[in-house]
Amino acid sequence: MKQLRDSLSHAARIEQRSAYLLVTPALLVVLVVAIYPLGSGLLKSFTDETFASDRAPAYVGLRNYSSLLGVAVRITKPLTDLATGAALTDSRTGAPKYPSPDDVLPRRPVRYSPLGEFSVLGTRVVVGARDPAFILAILNTLAFTLITISFEVTLGTLLALLLQRRFRGRGALRAIMLVPWAIPTVISSRMWAWMFASTRAGFFNVILQCAGIGNGQIPFLEIKGWQLPIMCMIDIWKTTPFMTLLVLAGLQLIPLELYEAAEVDGVTRTRRFWRITLPLLRQTLAVALVFRTLDALRVFDLFQIVLGESRYSMASYTYYQLIQNRAAGYSAASGVIIFLLIFGFAVLYTRILGFQAASHQE
Amino acid sequence: MKKTLAVLSLLLVSFTVAFASGGGEKAAAASQTVTMIFDAVQQNHDALYQEYAQKYTTAHPGVKVVVTYGPKTVTDLLGLYLQYFAAKRSDVDIYGIDVIWPGDIADHLVDLNAYGAKDVVGQYFSSMVQNDTVKGRLVAVPYLANAPVLYYRTDLLKKYGFTNPPGTWAELADMAAAIQKGERAAGNQDFWGFVYQGKAYEGLTCDALEWVASYGGGTVVDSSGKITINNPNAVAALKFAAGTVGTIAPAGVTGFDEEASRAVWQAGNAAFMRNWPYAYTLGNAADSTIKGKFDITTLPAGTSGQKAGALGGLALAVSKYSKSPQQAADVAFYFAGKDFQKAMLIKSSEPSPIVSLYQDPDVLKAIPFFSKMKDVLTNAVPRPSTATAPKYNEVSRLFFTAVHSTLTKEQDPQAALTGLESSLQDLLNK
Numbered sequence: 001m002k003q004l005r006d007s008l009s010h011a012a013r014i015e016q017r018s019a020y021l022l023v024t025p026a027l028l029v030v031l032v033v034a035i036y037p038l039g040s041g042l043l044k045s046f047t048d049e050t051f052a053s054d055r056a057p058a059y060v061g062l063r064n065y066s067s068l069l070g071v072a073v074r075i076t077k078p079l080t081d082l083a084t085g086a087a088l089t090d091s092r093t094g095a096p097k098y099p100s101p102d103d104v105l106p107r108r109p110v111r112y113s114p115l116g117e118f119s120v121l122g123t124r125v126v127v128g129a130r131d132p133a134f135i136l137a138i139l140n141t142l143a144f145t146l147i148t149i150s151f152e153v154t155l156g157t158l159l160a161l162l163l164q165r166r167f168r169g170r171g172a173l174r175a176i177m178l179v180p181w182a183i184p185t186v187i188s189s190r191m192w193a194w195m196f197a198s199t200r201a202g203f204f205n206v207i208l209q210c211a212g213i214g215n216g217q218i219p220f221l222e223i224k225g226w227q228l229p230i231m232c233m234i235d236i237w238k239t240t241p242f243m244t245l246l247v248l249a250g251l252q253l254i255p256l257e258l259y260e261a262a263e264v265d266g267v268t269r270t271r272r273f274w275r276i277t278l279p280l281l282r283q284t285l286a287v288a289l290v291f292r293t294l295d296a297l298r299v300f301d302l303f304q305i306v307l308g309e310s311r312y313s314m315a316s317y318t319y320y321q322l323i324q325n326r327a328a329g330y331s332a333a334s335g336v337i338i339f340l341l342i343f344g345f346a347v348l349y350t351r352i353l354g355f356q357a358a359s360h361q362e
Numbered sequence: 363m364k365k366t367l368a369v370l371s372l373l374l375v376s377f378t379v380a381f382a383s384g385g386g387e388k389a390a391a392a393s394q395t396v397t398m399i400f401d402a403v404q405q406n407h408d409a410l411y412q413e414y415a416q417k418y419t420t421a422h423p424g425v426k427v428v429v430t431y432g433p434k435t436v437t438d439l440l441g442l443y444l445q446y447f448a449a450k451r452s453d454v455d456i457y458g459i460d461v462i463w464p465g466d467i468a469d470h471l472v473d474l475n476a477y478g479a480k481d482v483v484g485q486y487f488s489s490m491v492q493n494d495t496v497k498g499r500l501v502a503v504p505y506l507a508n509a510p511v512l513y514y515r516t517d518l519l520k521k522y523g524f525t526n527p528p529g530t531w532a533e534l535a536d537m538a539a540a541i542q543k544g545e546r547a548a549g550n551q552d553f554w555g556f557v558y559q560g561k562a563y564e565g566l567t568c569d570a571l572e573w574v575a576s577y578g579g580g581t582v583v584d585s586s587g588k589i590t591i592n593n594p595n596a597v598a599a600l601k602f603a604a605g606t607v608g609t610i611a612p613a614g615v616t617g618f619d620e621e622a623s624r625a626v627w628q629a630g631n632a633a634f635m636r637n638w639p640y641a642y643t644l645g646n647a648a649d650s651t652i653k654g655k656f657d658i659t660t661l662p663a664g665t666s667g668q669k670a671g672a673l674g675g676l677a678l679a680v681s682k683y684s685k686s687p688q689q690a691a692d693v694a695f696y697f698a699g700k701d702f703q704k705a706m707l708i709k710s711s712e713p714s715p716i717v718s719l720y721q722d723p724d725v726l727k728a729i730p731f732f733s734k735m736k737d738v739l740t741n742a743v744p745r746p747s748t749a750t751a752p753k754y755n756e757v758s759r760l761f762f763t764a765v766h767s768t769l770t771k772e773q774d775p776q777a778a779l780t781g782l783e784s785s786l787q788d789l790l791n792k
Contacts, residue, residue: 050752051444051448052444052445052447052448052467052470053469054469100777102780102781102784107784110788111784111785111787111788113781113784113785113788114781197614197617197622198612198613198614198615198616198617198618198622199552199612199614199622199625199626200552201622201625205614215551216551216552217612217613217614218613218614219613219614219615219616219617220617221617222561222562222614222616222617222766222770223770224770224772308561308562308563309562309563309759309762310561310562310563310763310766320759323437323440323441323444324437324440324755324756324759325753325755325756326444326466326752
């Protein structure tokens with residue numbers, strides 16, 4: 001028995017060696033095309049290099065990172081009248097007055113610009129950041145990712161379940177459904193931006209006015225509370241067909257005998273979904289989730305075209321820093337942070353969703 | 363063995379072909395070529411460029427002038443130019459640069475004073491020449507000038523009993539309110555008194571600079587680099603502007619760029635518009651609803667009595683990586699010179715930086731409103747791009763973000779300007 005095992009592993013070892021040889025050219029390509037730029041970007045992030053300049057870059061260590069991610073949190077107490085010691089209150093609302101964030105946050109040697117202030121459990125917290133635009137960009141991108149992923153996976157699965165049944169026009173519907181995904185993002189973003197135009201030249205203004213809401217002058221894209229929902233909506237419109245297709249492919253792999261057996265056993269539709277469909281869809285959903293999370297964290301064209309410089313995603317902020325500010329080192333650091341975030345998500349998914357190698361399925 | 367032979371012979375053939383064609387290319391280039399690059403909008407005038415390129419070659423045999431075009435938006439164009447500079451490309455000699463770029467990219471441009479600029483520089487508006495001078499070096503020659511004007515509806519002014527266009531912002535607000543009230547009462551619910559650009563982008567920096575400068579609030583950062591924005595005049599200017607949103611200007615003005623505001627104006631739904639001169643010819647097009655019903659004038663003055671329009675336009679710069687900078691400088695001066703500028707002016711109504719052309723009878727016959735442009739251009743206020751170089755883009759972003767937050771009523775003007783001052787201090791003293 002042992003002899004057989006040894007000879008097998010010997011053959012396997014020869015196979016392994018030739019496998020390595022065959023993989024080497026592809027590995028070289030990946031090294032040149034992916035690892036080298038990544039490495040050079042990483043090295044650049046430790047310098048203060050200016051894009052398109054003759055000035056020799058100087059090594060600055062982690063200064064770019066501390067500038068990008070530096071956050072200060074301060075707790076403030078209500079302002080009190082110096083004479084009487086009583087708390088000062090706002091004459092209109094009666095709420096206690098707090099010092100302005102600018103007075104509380106550190107100013108020298110570097111300024112922490114106010115990011116926001118809120119009350120939690122009775123204490124007033126002021127948050128400041130060295131680069132508030134970048135911190136907001138991270139928050140924007142993360143919120144965008146979470147919202148779009150949840151909607152896209154849910155809607156995609158629902159639509160896939162619908163499209164799995166046979167009905168007249170199913171083929172045509174599948175083709176039409178792909179149109180949002182097929183239109184280049186650049187074009188569809190521009191289209192949506194026009195629809196949200198702030199006068200009655202905009203589709204939504206006209207519709208809402210007909211419904212009696214607003215006077216046709218709502219500046220959707222300028223209202224801070226509307227910006228992120230609109231971006232999410234555009235992305236969900238665009239990507240749900242893609243998710244539907246992925247999940248549909250996964251659904252085809254589930255053998256029909258399982259459903260038949262369940263029906264014979266008297267299992268209800270809902271339980272059939274949760275006990276048969278969903279577990280067997282796990283691998284497909286994992287792939288779809290990884291695809292979309294990585295894409296959503298990298299979102300650039302949508303934010304660049306629709307919101308421009310009024311609200312950034314991480315990627316559009318990196319582009320702004322590189323081209324407008326020519327801060328190559330700074331934007332490289334920003335790029336590395338994006339990479340680390342994406343890498344973190346990828347590792348998280350691998351752990352939670354459990355991608356399984358072929359050899360384990362014995 | 364057979365396979366190796368096949369691969370070797372294939373490699374041999376491909377190398378031979380590569381070397382052969384490479385050698386052929388080198389033999390062809392005998393005459394000199396000067397290449398110019400502009401943004402995509404200039405391609406509208408391609409016929410004119412080719413005509414004058416041909417004229418130059420006829421006058422200077424052996425020199426060929428090639429005109430190429432890049433992307434449309436200012437950001438993409440800058441990105442392209444920076445890539446060319448980073449690669450030290452010698453095949454593009456002349457770059458058409460925006461007026462806010464000289465300070466930023468001066469390191470890649472030659473000093474035109476060393477190539478005979480002193481002879482030609484006197485014919486331009488001095489503010490433009492000053493804008494293109496970085497640390498004593500003239501890095502670009504003014505090419506196209508641009509300054510915004512106030513468009514007003516002559517028919518509506520007459521209808522509501524106003525004889526002259528407004529001279530101050532306060533007058534404009536009164537006239538706009540009166541006309542808007544009247545037109546709304548007459549049934550046009552889409553009518554607004556005043557439209558301008560309030561979106562958070564570089565255009566808002568221009569509009570806001572005009573408000574602030576006309577109220578005597580300075581230019582954000584003065585020419586010596588001192589931050590002057592946080593003063594009561596600037597606060598008053600922004601208070602006025604924020605007050606127009608939703609009253610005489612639509613709430614959506616906070617999302618308007620040039621084309622969006624022109625859309626409202628050209629549909630006949632605005633009494634006043636602040637925009638660049640390009641909208642004049644478009645407004646008088648055959649299918650325009652306002653054809654013949656409007657005119658232009660300088661922007662109103664604020665409490666300081668100064669009328670201010672933000673300076674825009676293009677300049678021609680010679681790259682320091684060019685193989686023949688003297689030749690390139692000659693071509694640049696030719697296209698920035700009177701002959702071409704006059705032809706361009708008459709054909710496109712794009713304002714020229716040459717002062718004398720504004721009194722030229724041929725020009726005034728072709729474009730009558732240009733008699734007013736001289737005044738507008740003399741009052742043009744350059745944005746503080748050269749003073750804050752190389753950080754102008756960030757300064758501009760901080761400025762228009764602060765102004766935008768006052769227009770959307772997120773912040774009151776004083777708080778916004780105090781915050782802006784701190785941010786600028788942090789940025790410029792870094």
